[in-house]
Amino acid sequence: MEIKYSDIRKHLIKKDNQWDGEGLAFVTHYLQSQDNGSSKYFRKEAEEYLETLIHDLEFNYVLPFHFDIPFPPTENHDFRFIDLFAGIGGFRIAFQELNGKCVYSSEWNKYAKITYEANFGEVPFGDITRIDENKIPDHDILVGGFPCQPFSIAGVSKKNALGRHHGFLDKTQGTLFFDIARIIESKKPKAFLLENVKNLRSHDRGKTFRIIKETLKELEYHVFDEILDARHYVPQHRERIFIVGFSRKYFGEKVEFKFPEPPEGEKRFGDILESRPDPRYTLSDHLWGYLQEYARKHKAKGNGFGFGLTDVNGVARTLSARYYKDGSEILIKQGNGNNPRRLTPEECKRLMGFPEEFLIKDIGVSDTQLYKQFGNSVAVPVVRAVAASMMEIIRSHKKDNMEVLRKKRVKVLTQSQVKNVTASN
Numbered sequence: 001m002e003i004k005y006s007d008i009r010k011h012l013i014k015k016d017n018q019w020d021g022e023g024l025a026f027v028t029h030y031l032q033s034q035d036n037g038s039s040k041y042f043r044k045e046a047e048e049y050l051e052t053l054i055h056d057l058e059f060n061y062v063l064p065f066h067f068d069i070p071f072p073p074t075e076n077h078d079f080r081f082i083d084l085f086a087g088i089g090g091f092r093i094a095f096q097e098l099n100g101k102c103v104y105s106s107e108w109n110k111y112a113k114i115t116y117e118a119n120f121g122e123v124p125f126g127d128i129t130r131i132d133e134n135k136i137p138d139h140d141i142l143v144g145g146f147p148c149q150p151f152s153i154a155g156v157s158k159k160n161a162l163g164r165h166h167g168f169l170d171k172t173q174g175t176l177f178f179d180i181a182r183i184i185e186s187k188k189p190k191a192f193l194l195e196n197v198k199n200l201r202s203h204d205r206g207k208t209f210r211i212i213k214e215t216l217k218e219l220e221y222h223v224f225d226e227i228l229d230a231r232h233y234v235p236q237h238r239e240r241i242f243i244v245g246f247s248r249k250y251f252g253e254k255v256e257f258k259f260p261e262p263p264e265g266e267k268r269f270g271d272i273l274e275s276r277p278d279p280r281y282t283l284s285d286h287l288w289g290y291l292q293e294y295a296r297k298h299k300a301k302g303n304g305f306g307f308g309l310t311d312v313n314g315v316a317r318t319l320s321a322r323y324y325k326d327g328s329e330i331l332i333k334q335g336n337g338n339n340p341r342r343l344t345p346e347e348c349k350r351l352m353g354f355p356e357e358f359l360i361k362d363i364g365v366s367d368t369q370l371y372k373q374f375g376n377s378v379a380v381p382v383v384r385a386v387a388a389s390m391m392e393i394i395r396s397h398k399k400d401n402m403e404v405l406r407k408k409r410v411k412v413l414t415q416s417q418v419k420n421v422t423a424s425n
C-alpha cells in the first residue's frame, strides 16, 4: 500500500502548541529534501524530534511516500530556492512552477504556517533573526517579501563605538533586511528577488532604500528595481516594489535584465466574484451605517476617501492586511435592498491570483487570519512574470557557459589530435 503525506501528517501534527517550536519544521523539511542533497541540514534534529513524538514511526518506515497536497515538491528540479518571510507561499508557487525546488522556508506566524503546510507539506522555520545562516542549505535563488523598517543612525554609532561590525552589517543591524543581507553574504545565491510596499523608495526620505541598494551592491550584486502594478494581471490596483539581484561573481560585469512588460489591458473585478456568496459576508446595518457616517464626515472635512464600492467592470483598491476589520476598502454592491458585502476569502484568493487548487477551506484557519494572509501576500501572476524574466537570464547564462565549455573541449581535442598527428609524422 502506498503511504501518503496525509497519513504521516496524522502522526506528526497532533497538538496545537507544536507550531511554536521548530520540530515540525525539521521533520517536514527533511521529508521534502529526500533526493536533493539538502537532507543533511535537517536529518539529525528531525530524528530527535520524531523520537520525542512517536516511537513507532521511523523515516525508513515512511519513505518513500506520495505527497497528496496541492503543491508537492518539484521532482527533477532545475534550480533551488529559499522562501523567506514566506507568508502563505505566493513566491513559492511561482518559482515551483518554473521547476524550482524550495529547500528552506521561514515564517513565524502560526496561522500562516498552517496554511503553508496545508498547501506545500512543509512547516516553515520561525523567527528569521534566530536562524543561523550556516544551517540553511545552498540555493540558487533567495526570495522574500520583507517588512519595511527604518534604519536607526543612533544604533549605528553605538555599534561602531563597540567596533563590532563594518559596512552593511552596521547600517542595517536590527532590521529584518539585515537578516536577508547576512544570509546573502553567507550563502551567495546566484540571484535574489525581494518585494516590498511601494513606499519603501520614499521611506525616511529615501534613506532606507538607498541603504538597501548600497548594501546589496556591496555584497557584489547587480541590482534592479521597479514598481509594478498588479492590475494588469489581476483586477486589483496593487503597486509593489520588486528588487532583483544577480551575482557579479557568477554572471560577470554585464547583466541585461529587464522587468516584464505588463500584458495589455486590465482585468475585470466581476470575474473573481462568487455567484452565491454566504450571506455572512453582508455588512450588518450597524457597520454599514458607521462606514457611511465616517465617509460623510471625512468628505465634509475634505480629506481621505472612505469605503470603496467596487465597480464590477473595473479593478479593486489594494487588499490590505486590515481588510478583516471592516472590509471597507473593497465592498460589493448587492441587489434586493441588501447592504453591501465584503469579499469572501475565496475571492481574496482569486484577487491575489492564487491558483484555484490553493487550499484554504477546512484547514483550521479563521476568515480573519485568511484575510490577513492574503492582504500581506503577493499577486502571484506578477511574481510569476518577474520570476520568468529572471530565469531567462539564468538559463541563457547557463547555456552560454555550456557553449564555452563545449568549445574548450573541442579545442583541447584538436590540440591533442594535432599532437598525435605530429607524433606520427
Ligand SMILES: C[S@@+](CC[C@H](N)C(=O)[O-])C[C@H]1O[C@@H](n2cnc3c(N)ncnc32)[C@H](O)[C@@H]1O
Binding pocket: 085, 086, 087, 088, 089, 090, 091, 106, 107, 108, 109, 112, 126, 127, 128, 129, 144, 145, 146, 147, 176, 373, 376, 377, 378
Ligand atoms: C509581507 S509578508 C510576506 C508574505 C509572502 N510574500 C506571501 O506570499 O504570503 C511578511 C511576512 O513576514 C513574516 N515575518 C515578519 N517578521 C518575521 C520574522 N522575524 N521571522 C519570520 N517571519 C517574519 C510575517 O509574519 C509575514 O507573514
